[in-house]
Amino acid sequence: MKILSLFSGCGGLDQGFLKAGFNIVWANDFDKYAVETYKANFGNNIVLQDINKIDFDELPDFDMLIGGFPCQPFSMMGEEKGFEDTRGTLFFKIAEIIKYKIEKNEKPKVIVLENVRSLKTHDNGKTFKTIKRILEKDLRYKVYSDILNSADYGTPQTRNRTYIVCFDNKNIEFEFPKKQKLNLTLQDLLEKNVDNKYFLSEKIIPTILSNGTGGYNAKSEIDLKIARPLCATMAKMHRACQDNYVTQENRIRRLTPRECARLQGFSDDFVIPVSDTQAYKQFGNAVTVNVSYAVANQIKDSLNKLGEWNND
Numbered sequence: 039m040k041i042l043s044l045f046s047g048c049g050g051l052d053q054g055f056l057k058a059g060f061n062i063v064w065a066n067d068f069d070k071y072a073v074e075t076y077k078a079n080f081g082n083n084i085v086l087q088d089i090n091k092i093d094f095d096e097l098p099d100f101d102m103l104i105g106g107f108p109c110q111p112f113s114m115m116g117e118e119k120g121f122e123d124t125r126g127t128l129f130f131k132i133a134e135i136i137k138y139k140i141e142k143n144e145k146p147k148v149i150v151l152e153n154v155r156s157l158k159t160h161d162n163g164k165t166f167k168t169i170k171r172i173l174e175k176d177l178r179y180k181v182y183s184d185i186l187n188s189a190d191y192g193t194p195q196t197r198n199r200t201y202i203v204c205f206d207n208k209n210i211e212f213e214f215p216k217k218q219k220l221n222l223t224l225q226d227l228l229e230k231n232v233d234n235k236y237f238l239s240e241k242i243i244p245t246i247l248s249n250g251t252g253g254y255n256a257k258s259e260i261d262l263k264i265a266r267p268l269c270a271t272m273a274k275m276h277r278a279c280q281d282n283y284v285t286q287e288n289r290i291r292r293l294t295p296r297e298c299a300r301l302q303g304f305s306d307d308f309v310i311p312v313s314d315t316q317a318y319k320q321f322g323n324a325v326t327v328n329v330s331y332a333v334a335n336q337i338k339d340s341l342n343k344l345g346e347w348n349n350d
């Protein structure tokens with residue numbers, strides 16, 4: 039199955055689909071460092087460009103579209119205007135590409151979208167309702183959605199994300215992957231002999247260990263067995279109520295980029311060609327490979343049952 043991948047980042051979502059036997063024919067991101075990582079691991083089929091500047095005529099043939107699109111607030115204007123509700127947002131760009139393909143009689147068979155958990159509740163649920171309505175009513179897909187936690191798919195990280203899977207064939211039955219027992223802890227994924235730069239200075243420790251205040255009144259805890267969600271701004275070192283810290287050799291340290299890669303399901307042969315700051319951002323942004331792989335396999339099963347799977 040030929041996949042068009044949008045907002046590909048360093049390729050977490052893509053990696054899962056590749057592992058399951060899908061074929062990524064074209065990918066895109068406008069972050070040059072993310073594209074550098076993608077190229078180092080998956081090859082040159084990624085285009086470094088703002089999606090808003092892509093000419094749809096240049097897109098290759100594809101059967102499926104996948105993308106973890108950045109979440110932007112939609113202006114609802116009080117009225118439900120369908121397709122136009124999302125104009126100017128990156129979801130609109132996805133919808134526009136699908137619409138363009140439908141008009142050319144090349145409707146993609148499957149669409150897979152990923153976003154933060156709060157997409158479902160954003161703006162009192164209106165944002166999600168708009169997305170669903172466009173996928174179902176305007177683009178005529180059968181839509182499934184669920185919130186999946188990475189910790190339920192074999193990796194010790196609490197990471198709840200909204201997954202949306204859409205099929206053109208209304209006879210297809212789809213189930214999100216069953217939860218798996220977690221056999222690993224964060225401690226199992228730690229590197230040995232870690233560079234001194236990852237250890238906290240005595241000076242910064244009190245700040246890092248202090249509890250959250252004001253709007254973020256959370257308890258600081260380190261050495262968690264299941265990591266807190268990795269986030270794109272990890273390079274900044276948040277307090278321990280928001281970020282992950284571990285004790286090693288009686289000293290406290292942050293996670294290394296490789297440990298973040300492991301928590302996101304990337305194997306150790308995944309090349310990290312960029313600076314720590316960029317690597318933290320890319321792994322904090324990524325879809326967990328384990329979850330992507332599990333979802334991809336379920337999609338493959340559903341397609342197979344109706345003879346819609348192809349090995350192209």
Ligand SMILES: C[S@@+](CC[C@H](N)C(=O)[O-])C[C@H]1O[C@@H](n2cnc3c(N)ncnc32)[C@H](O)[C@@H]1O
Pocket residue numbers: 045046047048049050051052066067068069072087088089090105106107108128320323324325326
């Ligand atoms: C949440 S991340 C996606 C992560 C990816 N799905 C993965 O699993 O690794 C969103 C990505 O969208 C990219 N992006 C945001 N706006 C974009 C635009 N206008 N054109 C192209 N890429 C864009 C960002 O650079 C970022 O890498």
